[in-house]
Amino acid sequence: MVAKNVMIRLATPDDAFAIASMSRDLIETGLPWTWTPERVTRNIRNRNISTVVACDGEEVVGFAIMYFGDEDSHLNLIAIEPVYQRAGLGQRLIDWCKKSCLVAGIARIDAEFRITNRSARAFYRKCGFRERALMPGYYSGVETAVTMTLPLRPGV
Numbered sequence: 001m002v003a004k005n006v007m008i009r010l011a012t013p014d015d016a017f018a019i020a021s022m023s024r025d026l027i028e029t030g031l032p033w034t035w036t037p038e039r040v041t042r043n044i045r046n047r048n049i050s051t052v053v054a055c056d057g058e059e060v061v062g063f064a065i066m067y068f069g070d071e072d073s074h075l076n077l078i079a080i081e082p083v084y085q086r087a088g089l090g091q092r093l094i095d096w097c098k099k100s101c102l103v104a105g106i107a108r109i110d111a112e113f114r115i116t117n118r119s120a121r122a123f124y125r126k127c128g129f130r131e132r133a134l135m136p137g138y139y140s141g142v143e144t145a146v147t148m149t150l151p152l153r154p155g156v
């Protein structure tokens with residue numbers, strides 16, 4: 001079981017390069033690289049954002065970046081290294097974010113994914129997200145985003 005010893009912890013600026021590289025290779029494929037190490041570092045240092053990493057020993061094998069507002073939150077990015085996928089790590093990262101939101105009294109988690117990303121659609125649906133809208137050109141003016149919401153309170 002590849003994910004047996006994987007631990008989840010808060011990221012530090014030392015993790016920025018690994019996170020940015022995963023974003024470039026697994027999320028922004030074929031688009032300009034916008035989640036550079038500098039941008040990731042700013043997110044890690046931002047008090048309104050939680051960046052969590054899944055680590056196998058010293059190696060970062062997954063991450064999630066989540067913005068916390070007063071009432072709602074936004075999952076900016078999530079990715080798991082291919083050899084560690086389908087082992088429940090993505091769901092563990094979402095659970096970590098969900099628990100933080102529930103403690104903070106946040107009503108919902110918003111997220112979006114590239115319309116061509118079938119894995120993300122299946123994953124978010126499995127995690128309880130509902131599809132909300134399409135945003136043409138959201139990704140660098142060339143690809144549509146599907147926006148999704150995970151309600152954390154009844155009636156949201």
Ligand SMILES: CC(C)(COP(=O)(O)OP(=O)(O)OC[C@H]1O[C@@H](n2cnc3c(N)ncnc32)[C@H](O)[C@@H]1OP(=O)(O)O)[C@@H](O)C(=O)NCCC(=O)NCCS
Pocket residue numbers: 026027076077078079080081084085086087088089090091092112113114117118119120122123124126127
């Ligand atoms: C989307 C992603 C984060 C899912 O992470 P993961 O650790 O593989 O997901 P999990 O193992 O927790 O999967 C939970 C459930 O989601 C669904 N799921 C996840 N990936 C799936 C896929 N490729 N096809 C179909 N269903 C999938 C399944 O129901 C799965 O449960 P199961 O394995 O018991 O059938 C991962 O595929 C990834 O990093 N993709 C590239 C980056 C990306 O697209 N990020 C999202 C947009 S920012």
